[in-house]
Amino acid sequence: MKTEKQHFTIRASSSRLDKGLLAIPQRFKDWFPEEKGAIQIVFDDEDKPKSLTFHPYDHVVKESRIFGLGHWFSKRDVREGDLISLTLEDPGKRLYRIALDRYLREREEEETRQKFQAAQTDSEADDQLNALSRLTRKPLRNLAQEELLHIAQESAHRPRPRVVPSAAERLEGVPSAIRILLRELHDGRCQLCSFTFEKRNGEPYFEVHHLDPEVGHHPSNLLVVCPNCHAQFEHAAVSDFRWTGGWLVGVTINGKRHSVRQPLAHDSIKRGALGFLIVLAAAQVGRLLVR
Ligand SMILES: [Zn+2]
Incomplete structure (x- = not known):
């Protein structure tokens, strides 16, 4: 990976969007706690983390999940197929960043457009x-x-x-x-x-x-x-x-x-x-x- 911090991208699916959760691919399970509990998430370009609930892999749902994303999904108008990147900010603090690639790109475009004008x-x-x-x-x-x-x-x-x-x-x-x-x-x-x-x-x-x-x-x-x-x-x-x-x-x-x-x-x-x-x-x- 090019960046210093580890990160991966997930494509949003409508069933998860409806439930306000993010499913974590199993190959990244080592980045997350083994027990059910709180993790800290900062969104997009924000600074302040929010506490969300993490559920590790279980055999019923067959995936590990981060819950409580409904507000952010609707705030950013996250749609099926959007790319969401998840960055491991600080493993010791269980701190992660979740960002909508489209939002960050649009913001960068708008900043450049303003500088241009x-x-x-x-x-x-x-x-x-x-x-x-x-x-x-x-x-x-x-x-x-x-x-x-x-x-x-x-x-x-x-x-x-x-x-x-x-x-x-x-x-x-x-x-x-x-x-x-x-x-x-x-x-x-x-x-x-x-x-x-x-x-x-x-x-x-x-x-x-x-x-x-x-x-x-x-x-x-x-x-x-x-x-x-x-x-x-x-x-x-x-x-x-x-x-x-x-x-x-x-x-x-x-x-x-x-x-x-x-x-x-x-x-x-x-x-x-x-x-x-x-x-x-x-x-x-x-x-x-x-x-
Ligand atoms: Zn002329």
């Missing part, structure tokens, strides 16, 4: 997104699409903060987490013309355009663009904005129609994101009221 630099965001990709075993592109869609559905449109202090009032740049998600989703390619170029550090060059400069970093307000298309958005005659489910899918620049590659528009619709549309509508109404 709070990243202060692009390289920090990059590191955390890669860590999340390893934890979830999802390819970066798929993960970026999921995370961006999640951000789009969870966050309402917000005014874009101004950065102070500065001689000219400057608008806040796109947070690193969102920049990195956009880069992964689009490979750094312009959503209008697909152009990008490789920078000296090997990464694709791209800029992020805010469709409404006063509105914040909601993903539907952002476009990955090349410098050429970005300049056209800023300076040319831009009209005929075409939207699907709140996402820009087409625009006319100086009389020429362009379609906008928008993978999230299809996801939003596919997932029947009525709630998302309501959020968008509410945000639009909110903005009108503010004006």
Whole structure:
């Protein structure tokens, strides 16, 4: 075993879940007392042990058992087939740790996701997104699409903060987490013309355009663009904005129609994101009221 402390895993079965007990395979019987009695259990990432009852192997039920797990089963929503790991923490004190692998993994994922979203630099965001990709075993592109869609559905449109202090009032740049998600989703390619170029550090060059400069970093307000298309958005005659489910899918620049590659528009619709549309509508109404 790799870890210092001995541990084994058991797959939860519905009959044991119903009875609130854990059956211990016979090959680990030496880890447990020979007599019926109390053992100490710490759960998951907790510190304080609880006293539970242990019954050694008997010929009627043909297994040794730990009783009194019903509360933990329901608290963690343990289901048939879940992997439960049991660690021998301190044999002298009859102290064991029982942990739901799924819970620990989800918790680690959530911590990584929070670090990712709070990243202060692009390289920090990059590191955390890669860590999340390893934890979830999802390819970066798929993960970026999921995370961006999640951000789009969870966050309402917000005014874009101004950065102070500065001689000219400057608008806040796109947070690193969102920049990195956009880069992964689009490979750094312009959503209008697909152009990008490789920078000296090997990464694709791209800029992020805010469709409404006063509105914040909601993903539907952002476009990955090349410098050429970005300049056209800023300076040319831009009209005929075409939207699907709140996402820009087409625009006319100086009389020429362009379609906008928008993978999230299809996801939003596919997932029947009525709630998302309501959020968008509410945000639009909110903005009108503010004006
Ligand atoms: Zn372009």
